[in-house]
Amino acid sequence: MSALRQPSGPGALALGLLAATLAAGVLVLLPAVRELAGAPPPAAAFDPGRMVLLYSTLPRLVMALLCGAMLGLAGALLQAALGNPLASPTTIGTDAGARLALALAGLFAPALYGWGRDLVALGGAGAATGLVFLLSHRQGFAAVSLVLAGLVVSLYAGALAGLLTLVEDRYLAGLLIWGAGSLSQQSWDPAIGLATRAALLLPLVFLLVRPLQLVELGEDAARGLGVPAARLRLFAIALAVALAAFVSAAVGVIGFVGLVAPTIARAAGAARVKHRLVWSAVLGGLILLLTDLLVTLLAGPFADFLPTGAVTAVLGSPILLWLLPRVSRREAPPLKPADPERARRRPGRGALAFALLALAAFAAALLLGHGPGGGFGVATGAALDAVLPFRWPRLVGSAGAGALLGLAGLLLQRLTANPMASPEVVGVSAGATFAMVLSVFLIGVAGAASVTAAALLGSLAALLLVLAVARRSGFAPERVLLAGLAVNALLDAVVVVLSATGDPRAIQLLGWLAGFTANVSPGSAVLVAVGAGLLVPLALLLQRWLALLPLGFPPAAALGVPVPAARATLLAMSGLAVALATPVIGPLSFVGLMAPNIVRRLGIQAAGAAILASAACGALVLLVADIAANALAYPLQLPTGLVASLVGAPFLLWLLQSRKAA
């Protein structure tokens, strides 16, 4: 019941932030101002210190204030329109859509400038947001479903942008710095341009204040009072998307301000829509300005290369993690039950069919392909002997990684009772990637064993972090997912910052993230296969827990299941599976999300059969992706992980969308 504090809350908070901002501002500006004041009036027209202050530092500060305010406002608008305390441009895919659209424009239409860029950003942001709504509208935009759909779309857009930068690596560093939201300025023009756009949108926002308050009562109640609730919500969302897209077009993606500002405003006691909108804008502006000043102060001359947007994500996600357990339980509605699915009478047969298909794909991939001479065909005899050493590690690695990811996805989806949960979403993949990046950048290890060890440590650390945050709620599913979301964003931002340094290893890193299986060593292929061979049977042994835990804590505990220990065991198993698979296939394959959903949609529900079928389906998907990655652009090798996600994600969207109406 945090909303019942004194109305002075947000004001006092804003004053405190203002004081801190002023202090930091004085620290940043003082040297330049003192130098200017002490210096004699400029004799020449050219005075670098004065010019930097007037045309770089000051516009940058104004830009920070403006962007922060617009993002805060956009977040508050979205939260009010959707009745969802977790909505924000960052969490519902708006940012990622704008980022991808602008990356495309930057590569294929670099001359685009001014309003053209805004339109591109608006198109991308609108498309991504629309996709997210399409995915989550069946669950009434329930907080967690919306955020999960947003995360999936964001990750997907990120994978596409990653592929672009991989192909066009000349632009890599610039794109990454921009993509992460750099506020550095060279003139007043962008600030004036953005202010114009904000001024155009503001009157429309004011028109919405009162009707939005009524929409908060619920769509039915609002309609009873004569408010066209559905149209109004759509309009408010469109406004928020426009605000965020304009900011993206001007400075790139600045994550989390749009989430943190409204959350803080609400927690500080701004309860009514009007107050939330105003205070979110004020706090958003101050937060971004303060962050930017601190970046300038601490990074010194490198401030222009340290994207503030990445810093807000690094700072913002811990704030989100800290806030999560404190968001009143009532504010985050529990997950609605999934649409009823048809349960199959003989689920074991389905699992067997998947296993046979995976085996067939494996055999086909082993025999079929481009031979030593370059021709495509079935290899036999001596030709087979020649290609086998090249093919088997790749295929064993793909199959093993696919099985592990399918298993991990199934475990997580069953544990959280949410079909959108997957290793990618829960942050375990991000943890593995993060540790791999760290080990390459800081320690310089590159061997298969040491990288796998790093990935293992990283994914387990991410898992523990997520669990620690979710522990207060007794590992409530939605809390696990939200904590994973925050961890994901945090680690992603760190990886972006590291990559933005322009280090040549960043390109190597991108290749790795995309999931090239061509370089899989026999050692790591065997490791992955053994891991799958051990973890899948272990999961089969524990299938009763998997059947009981989705019933929730009280019934499972009442039946004598040691609930916390069972949850921890299964989570650790999924962490281990992801850690083993990630070095081979990268974090972006989405197999962990796809395989269990395909299996579920086919009606294989019984825990044991679902375990087998998910693992087999994961292996099948990656084997098919591997064949495609090798055959499509021969002699060029495409990254298997990315091929799997580019082919699989639309398929998955279609699957989730084509549910029959309840």
Place this chain on the structure above:
Amino acid sequence: MPSLAVAASPRTRPAPAFAVRDLRLAIGGRTILDGVGFDLPAGQVTGILGPNGSGKSTLLKVLARQMPADGGSVLFEGRILEGWRSRDFARRVGYLPQQLAPAAGLTVSELVALGRYPWHGALGRFSATDAEKAEAARRITGVERFADRLVDQLSGGERQRVWIAMLIAQDAACLLLDEPISALDVAVQIEVLDLVRRLAREDGRTVAVVLHDINMAARFCDHLVALRGGRLVADGSVDDLVRADLLESIYAHPMTVIPHPETGQRIAFPR
């Protein structure tokens, strides 16, 4: 015509299933249970009454070992709660929470079979006995005819029956039910409570059930306890409790008690 609950006078009270002594519990500085003590008679249906926030659900959670108490003691079959191994306890005591998971993707017979977990554990074989018990539980509760349907497609009353069937499959001698009829219409409420009482009568099970409706409680329970503000304010037979003055002190609202014009059972309503 349902037999009246007057048969349950405390004359022949057997050894209690639960013996609760001086139970205290606070959550976040707020006292929920404040020195509650009573005996839960074995082989009878005991209704737990009280206004919202009086601590009835919490009391049931403590009995079901879902939540530890801060002070006091609870004995189940003469042994303190903490002394029971969790699967042994689950073989004796079944608990039905107020909020039930949607059990997505499970069929009725699969959900009922999950009740056998305390007997076969995580790794044991699902034996012929387990299958028999599950089948019997489906038969007793009358869920046989939708055994192959999905739980999340059932109506509220049907779903409640299926969950009770799971507790029966658990073969527990004692059932703790937290507001099992709160979202059901009157006919289904009576149907579910009829089932609950039949389970107690025919197999000698002990039942403790949290109820909101004093008249439902009076009709189906043998014994009643009432809480108010975390304290026990009444403990006795239906005749002892359904009295205007006592109900007034429980619900803090003037109540009238009159005999039912047809059955003669005493009924209470707010004035």
